[in-house]
Amino acid sequence: GVLAEASGDEDFMCAVCLNNMERHEEIRRLTNCSHIFHRECVDKWLDHGQNACPLCRSPFLSDDIGT
Incomplete structure (x- = not known):
């Protein structure tokens, strides 16, 4: 799929909201x-x-998003 669950264990910034x-x-x-x-x-x-x-505009494949 397109998305994988994870926990916020590392120091990253969300490129959508710009919050850590x-x-x-x-x-x-x-x-x-x-x-x-x-x-x-x-x-x-x-x-x-x-x-x-x-962030990078890499396209999702239709198989990945279930369409």
Whole structure:
């Protein structure tokens, strides 16, 4: 799939909201490019019909998003 669950154990910044990721926050790693975002941020991105990584614009494959 496009998304992989992870925990915010490392010091990363979400490129969508520009906030640091904290240990207790849910994050997602995109499987096509391995970029990481807050779960809520990338879910909203996908809900708005975006079909590429918000950071590098690497396209999601239709098989990856279940369409």
